Amino acid sequence: MELLDLKKQGIDIKEQIPLSRYTFTKTGGAAEYLAFPKNTEEVEKLVKATRENNIPLTIIGNASNLIIRDGGIDGLVIILTDLKNIKVSGNEVTADAGARIIDTAFAAAHAGLSGMEFAAGIPGSIGGGVFMNAGAYGGEMQEVVASVNVLTRDGQRKTYSNKEMKFSYRHSLVQDNGDIVLSATFKLQPGDKLEILDHMHYLNALRRYKQPLEYPSCGSVFKRPTGHFVGPMIIKAGLQGKQIGGAQDSTKHAGFIVNKGGATATDYLNLIHLIQKVIKEKFDIDLHTEVRIIGKEK
Template identity: 75%
Template sequence: MKLMDLKASGYDIRTGMPLSEVTFTKTGGPAEYTAFPRSIAEVKQLLEAANADGLPLTVIGNASNLIIKDGGIAGLVMILTNLNEIKLSGNTVIAQAGAKIVDAAFYGAEHGLSGLEFAAGIPGSVGGGVFMNAGAYGGEVKDCLASATVLTRKGEVKTYSNQEMQFAYRHSYVQESGDIVLSATFELKPGDKLAILDQMHYLNALRQYKQPLEYPSCGSVFKRPTGHYVGPMIIKAGLQGKQIGGAQDSTKHAGFIVNKGGATATDYLNLIHLIQKTIKEKYDIDLKTEVRIIGKDQ
């Protein structure tokens, strides 16, 4: 079945939608086609249709740690935020890819399960968290993930163990394989519900105190180089507060770039490149981006 056949049958498929409508930076060009599947069956059908139409397929979740270039994305963009079911099985929390990872963490906490507290302030989806091996405050997805269920680009459903996911710092196997994360199973430990919730609320408060949540941003922009912290290097290099167009290196947290109003993805990328160039010249350190950058130049 072709993509337009699916649209005619009631699938939520849009043409030319500006992706700035979904990204946390409020930037990004249009997608040729954007689909919002409501079930795993729809994900499979959309994958088959993209393959049948010869369309490239891009899958995104909550678009919180993502920059989409101003030229947008060719082909089909599948946004999984409607796949947000979270359920309990013994000491495991099973969450679909489009659920927010913070919701999975609080769901576990409400059932007296510990292990996902670090995710209390992470705004991304479960799928994105697995894809990126997201982490904060000393914890990472790899520390509690039992398995991930994926859809291969050939349409096969597979389940990978933690070891098979080949987790590393902000890395997982699916970044190479192109598999679409459908759900994740988190193995948690029984604990005191109030103590778990207290820790999560504390981490949330810490995030609000330290991070520039009052402006659109893509979260932490750069990976932390071994033995160094990015924010202090940017400050010492005199780049905190530096602004290109509407994109500014945050005056509250130098590791973040915020949209002060009217920023484009190109503004973000130009500021990222300036920071990388300056840090290389000053410290001989190659800053790598943690934020995922996709799409076409304008």
């Protein structure tokens, strides 16, 4: 079955849509085809159609830690944000891949469950957060994930345990094998609801104070090298505030690159490469991107 046949069946499929509408950087070229499945059955149908018709497939969540090059993406892009159910059962919370991490953390808090406080301000989706083992303020997904439900590229459903996910710093198994996260279950601990919420509000206030949330950005751009902090190195290298096109290394937090207006993905990438080059020259340290970079050059 072809993609346009699925569109006739009611699956939301669009053609040649600029992905800048969906990325947190407000940059990125067009998707050849773009689908918003409403449930896992529609995901399965879309994946099967791409496999049978040899169509490239790209999965996107909330696009908060993502740069899509200006040439866009061939084939089908699936955005999972319509899969957003969150269920609390005992000491566990199960969230669909498209559910926001923030919403999941607050659902846990309102149920009096502790463990996801660190995630109160992470703007990504559950699928993306599991994919990259997202973390903040000393916590990471690997500390609370009990299991992950996936769809393989050949259409099989699997459930991975925490150990099977092979979590490490900003990495997980599904980055290597291409499996599509459908949902994740988090094992948490009972706690005082008001204390949990108070701590989450404190972390979010800290985030607003430290991070340039007033501009579009992809969050923290670089992984932290062992024994070093990226922001101070960028400042020492004289690169804070450096701007290429509409992309600027933030004057509020040097580890962020913001869209000051009219930035392209190419502006972002040129600034990233400049920072990497200068940091290597001055400190002999290789900076690797935390942000995911996909798509074609224009």
